[in-house]
Structure formats: C-alpha cells, structure tokens
Amino acid sequence: MSLPLEAYVSMAESLLGLELPPGAREQVAANLANLRHLAAAFEALALEDDLDPAPVYRP
C-alpha cells in the first residue's frame, strides 16, 4: 500500500505552520516520494546501535 503522501504533506504543513499555495502540495509530495525512494536504499542497512554518527559536537 502506498503512503498517501499528499495527505502527509498537508498534515506536516500544518504542524510546521506552513501554508502551501495551490499546486505546491503535489510538487512537494513528488519530491518527498523521491526522498522516500532514496531512504529505502539505506533504511534497510543493519547498523550496530553503538555506531555513532560522524559529527562530534565539541562545546
């Protein structure tokens, strides 16, 4: 089942206080669909829990 991306965009839009103009939601959803496709390329990677991300914040 595919995610209802336009509905997701609409909800997230309201959560972030955005008001997209007519037509923009479809474009954003299309870009989000591309990100979802790309995320699938690394989401399935099994990484150890103690694998720290690269950036180290040094106060």
Place this chain on the structure above:
Amino acid sequence: MTGSEIAARVRAGELRAVEVVEAALGRVAAENPRINAFTAVLADRAYASARGIDACVAAGADPGPLAGVPFAVKNLFDVEGVTTLAGSVIDAERPPARQDAAAVERLTAAGAVLVGCLNMDEYAYGFSTENAHYGPTRNPHDVSRIAGGSSGGSAAAVAAGLIPIALGSDTNGSIRVPASLCGVYGLKPTFGRLSRRGVRPFVHSLDHVGAFAGTVEDLALAYDAIQGPDPLDPAAAARPAEAAAPSLDDSPERLRVGLLGGWFTRYAAPETLDVLAVVAGALGADDDVELEGAEAARAAAFCLTGAEGGALHLDALRERYFDFDPAVRDRLLAGALQPAAWPAKAQRVRRWFLEKALALFERFDVLVAPATPFPAPAIGQSTVEIDGAAVPIRANLGLYTQPLSFIGLPVLAAPVAREGLPLGVQLIAAPWREKLLLQVAARLERDGVIAASRPGRTNLEDQ
C-alpha cells in the same frame, strides 16, 4: 598568464598589479555578457588592492605569494560592503556584509586581488547554475550548455580565462561537477580543512569550501593561502597548515592507485569511461575496486541535504515561498517534511560508510572515479540518453561526487586532456592528504594526461 606567472612578475616588479587588474576587468567586460558568470564586479576594491600591492613592491616589502593575482568568489562568500546573495533574491534584501569571509581574507592577505562575485544555484541547491533570478551561467566551451553547479560561475570564469583562481563551495559536488563540465581544476579538501567562516551555509554537516584554477600550481597556491585553523569556525579542524605548493614535484615513486567501479561507473557515458581509462592507465591503476555502500551513501547524503537545507530555510519558505527559485523551493520543503528517522539514520550511515572507505585506503593511496557521468548537457535539457535509456540530468550529475563529500574525503577534480567537451575525473585520497592529490595531479599535468582547456581550443592543443 597563469596565476603563478602573474605573481612572479608582480613580485619582481616587472608587471604592475594595476595593469593586471585592468586586463582582468577588460576580459570580464568583454566576455561576461556571453557566459553570465559574474553577478558583481568590484572594480574600486580591485584597483585599491592593486595599488596597495604595487606600493608594497616599490617599498621593497613582500606583497605575498599571490601578489596581483585576480580572483573572484561564488556569491555566497561574504565580501565586505557587498550583500551576499547566495543566488537568491530574498538574500539580496540583506544588508551588505561587514567583513570578508575567512577564505577571502586569507587570499587577500596573500596578495590576491578580489575582482568580483560569481553566479550559483540558489542557496547552492543544484548542479546546473540555471538560476531563475540571475540567469543561467553558460559553459564557455559551448554557450548553449550548462556550466554545472552550484559553483557554476566560478568554474566558467576560470575556464573562460577571465581569472586564474576562483573560490567555490561543495556540499554534494558543487565544485567537482562544474570543474568537470568546464574543464578546469577544482579542489574540495577534507571536511574541516578550510574555514567556512563568512560563507552562507547550506548543509552544516556537509558544506566544504574549495578552489578552482587553470593549473595545478595555481590550485595549490590558492589552497595553501586559505589553509590553517580558524577558532571562529566551529567546523574547522585544529590542524596546522600543510603547504602543498612547494612540493608539487615530489610525487611518490610508488603509488597504489585503485579505480572505483560499481556505483562509480553506473550511468557513465562512453566518453566518461574513456577518460577514466586514460587516467587509470597513466597511474597504473589495474585494480577495479568496489567501494561498498556507495549507493546507500549517496541516498543518505541526498536525504540529509534536504533535511538540513529545508530546516535552514523554513522561515523563509513560510513567508516568501514565491520568492524562491521554483527548482529549489519544493525540494527544500520536501526535505524539511521528511520523517526524522531518515536524516538521523543518514548520519549514522555516514560513519559506517567512512569506515568502508578508510579500509580501502589501507590498500590504496589514491582512488580514481569519474567526476560526472556525462559532459555538459544543454541549458534547459532534462534528460540525457545513456545506453538507450533516458537518464534525468539534475538528479544524476552528482551521482559520483555525493558519496565522497558525504564522508568528507579530499577530492581533486582534474580535467582530462581530450577533444570535444571537457570531462574530469576525481582523484580521491584519505582524509588530510590533499598534498598527495596535488602531487599526483601535477605529475599527470606534466605528462599531458590532464590539462585545463580554453574555449575554442581543445586542451590537447594546449600541450
């Protein structure tokens, strides 16, 4: 004249910096209407700097290693008294910068003369410099084609011979892609090597500063001038500068070179594979090696870019949606709306992939990969045909550059000597080994394997 030749003559008192500036501004006036590389020309500042250098030489003082060498910067670098556009009309309403970016400051201190600011993709989010507000930058080798991006103005200005050196930034390939398409050298050093102070951010986790030049020596001189720690930049590494220019002729006798295959040749046009083979042959790279996880790394870089870039511009997206470049705004918004799990995992993939790459550097000193899958496409073109299939241009120009900047490796984009449109390769080293990359590039340049080309002449004719 190259930058090093200009500096040598100015330092010797054989040429006045003011004459150099006059000639550079003349070239910009004549050629920029054709290629649209410059968004600002800073004649008053340039003449004032040049007069200072000439006075310094006349007084017998040292004017610096880049004395009188004209340079220009991508318009996301702060320049005192100039509004930093970052390719945007929103930022055009900001007040002028109060001081120069660190890299501008350091090049100026080395005697180089800033002559202007250069076009780019809006907020550095693109690979083509087809800017909706300031027009497309055109490739000097064929003005119907893109210059690449996002530092397209920087690459085009050097390729057209307007200036010997330019500064750019590289988050996902924004130095290496235009360097390849315009046939010039581009250096994206190790993440943290060069200060980003005073540079409009795009993706804090991935932004790098770097340089373009028409020769390896000029690239090394520019890089050396900018190097060194900067306590005012939280991302800058506390490493001392390691000068590269004085040892360009010291390329190691025995070099272990690996040719990246797999992901790094997928979608490559036949001419891309040809230039890769030429460089691999010259370096004795017999091993075709796979960098495991490159596809995942590229995808993770893509998601992280959208997330951080989108979050950075969220306020403006709320208030000024229609003032964004249409090619940029919806990608930023989609990035900002991603589930947090994607960019969070992307950061961890970054560490995982870095370990894979570092393991390869136990076997190899340098890795070689294409810089772009194909030569410069036409302005406005959306797909290119490879092996009978239509491949989207915008999404694929950074195919080979993104995994490498994702993990902050130093990469030198080198223009391969060939007939036809320019194409470059990436020379890749382990972190902090920029000097080795410049030595290897200098050797390839001496051997005639790589060379920047000038429009109207192939780089083979330049030998």
